[in-house]
Amino acid sequence: MNVLKHMEAIFIAAALVAVPAGYLAKAPTARADSDTSIASGATMAVVGVSAKRLSAAEKAQLLAADTVTVASRM
Numbered sequence: 001m002n003v004l005k006h007m008e009a010i011f012i013a014a015a016l017v018a019v020p021a022g023y024l025a026k027a028p029t030a031r032a033d034s035d036t037s038i039a040s041g042a043t044m045a046v047v048g049v050s051a052k053r054l055s056a057a058e059k060a061q062l063l064a065a066d067t068v069t070v071a072s073r074m
Contacts, residue, residue: 054062
C-alpha cells in the first residue's frame, strides 16, 4: 500500500531518467571532416552566388508588393 502512495513520485523519477536518456541515445555524433571546414586560419570563406540581376521594373514591382504586405501587417 505504501508503494501506491508514491507512484506519482516514482513515475516522475522514471520520466526524468528516461526522457534525457532517450534524447541522448538519438543525438547524432559530430564529425569534423578536413574538407568541410569553412574558414580556418588564413583562409577566408567564399560564397559563390549565381543569379540574374533584377531589372528596374522588377525591383519596383517587388518593392511595391513588399510595401503592400508591410502596410497590411500594421
